[in-house]
Amino acid sequence: MIKVENIYKNFGKKSVLCGVNLEVCSGQTLVIVGSSGVGKSILLKTIVGLIKPESGSVTIDNVDITKCAPSDLQKIQKKMGYVFQEAALFDSLNIFENVAFGLRTLTNLDEQGIRNRVVKCLAMVGLKNVEHLKPANLSGGMKKRVAIARTISYKPNYIFYDEPTTGLDPIMSDIISDLIISLKKDLNVSSIVVTHDMNSAYKIADKIMMIYEGKIIFSGAPEEVKSTDNEYVQQFVKGSRYGPIQQTDRIFEME
Amino acid sequence: MKQTLNVFQFYKTKQTFIYEIVEGLGKTVCMVLETFSYIFKFDINFQSTVNQMVEVGWRSTPIVLLTSFFTGMVLALQVGTATSNLFNEPVYVGTVTGFSMVIELGPVLTAIVVTGRVGAAITAELGTMKVTEQLDALYTLGTNPVRYLAVSRLLACFFMLPILTVISNIVGIYGGLILSTNTWGLPSCTYLSQSLDFMTVRTFLHGFIKSFFFALIIVIVACYKGFNAKNGAEGVGKSVTESVVTSMVLILIADYFLTFLLVTLRIK
Secondary structure, eight states, X not given: OEEEEEEEEEETTEEEEEEEEEEEOTTOEEEEEOOTTSSHHHHHHHHHXXXXXXXXXXXXXXXXXXXXXXXXXXXXXXXXXXXXXXXXXXXXXXXXXXXXXXXXXXXXXXXXXHHHHHHHHHHHXXXXXXXXXXXXXXXXXXXXXXXXXXXXXXXXXXXXXXXXXXXXXHHHHHHHHHHHHHHHHHHOOEEEEEOSOHHHHHHHOSEEEEEETTEEEEEEOHHHHHHOOOHHHHHHHHTOSSSSOOHHHHHHHHO | OHHHXXXXXXXXXXXXXXXXXXHXXXXXXXXXXXXXXXXXXXXXXXXXXXXXXXXXXXXXHHHHHHHHHHHHHHHHHHHHHHHHHHHSSOOSHHHHHHHHIIIIIHHHHHHHHHIIIIIHHHHHHHHHHHHTTXXXXXXXXXXXHIIIIIHHHHHHHHHHHHHHHHHHHHHHHHHHHHHHHHHSOOOHHHHHHHHXXXXXXXXXXXXXXXXXXXXXXXXXXXXXXXXXXXXXXXXXXXHHHHHHHHHHHHHHXXXXXXXXXXXXXXXX
């Protein structure tokens, strides 16, 4: 189980996360939505231990990763998989080696087992005969799919997806959404998904949360999102520029 | 009031500057300790180390050969010209060229060339990995980036720079030999006896020992700047520049202190 309590994170004078609380039970998929730049990816990185929060706790399998020793953190991290927004494939390795990387470091599979698993995982994300290519030879969407294959290859208990369907065509987005659902059903994987793709969110989520100005302003089941009268959520879901969320104000502030 | 504000701003800037230096030193020490802890635990990726050795050693050889050869020739030309003006004939050409190459120019020039070629490449590679989240990806895949990336580079540089230095010494002396025989008409056996007669194992060790320290400086600075790169491609470019400049300056400063230490220890 993942439990996040009262997380605060600042960058200089800018507060990005202000007392965020959330809980993800075993086998549950939580989708986090919100405008660009509100701290969704920061929250995800804080949960996996890549960013240290100013205060608050992140408890995974009863271990507070904000306070535990690096060796314990590494043990917990081995149970987690992270799909990066920009794929973060290793440039110097080919696709096979990229997907095999986690298998070599986190499992005891032999070379034949690794080969079989890599081919299987690439097929699951709709990729064939790309093993010999370097990441530079792939399109953005293909890189994203390789990143997903790399993450699911070693069968982590928790998977964190940072915009998994961004840059993919609608059909492939649907395939990835189905993949997330099947991982949950078959392997009881708990997932936190950051996305702007509401179709995908409705399809995969057990619970949807919305972040605004560093705080969770809404939390509920997909049906509740559709029926809520929260005007922030409504504006976001409808994709309207008119409403309480002022994009221009935020851009001006960032400048 | 405005002046008070300016003074306050000045102290604040100075404070930030000092804080950044102390923070940088602290991070560097942590990184070095972590790297050495993996080496002492023998937690080494041999394949990667061999690849890096090829990159640092074999691929740097042509440029080291070229610079050393011409440096040796320039030295011989300068010494010959200066002594011809003083004594009407070129004297001590072999002695000065040999000693200069072995104790000073060989190690320093090789280190500077390797800084420009290898140090810059290490910072660029690690910096790009940092800004494209590849280092974070390594963490999430259960791999410590220091262990995976810094250890092999440090070992490769530590073993290859001294070898390159020895090659540089030989080629530099050979460059001086070519010039001395062709320009000053000095018999090659005379040049070689001048070069080698007064040279002892301690003379050779003087330059050889320095090269190990220079290797450490190059890799530590390059890795630190790479691991701490930020702000995209522009930031990586800035880190590479800082890495090369810092390494070169530190090599020259360290050269003085090492020379002082080695001379005091009578390794000369």
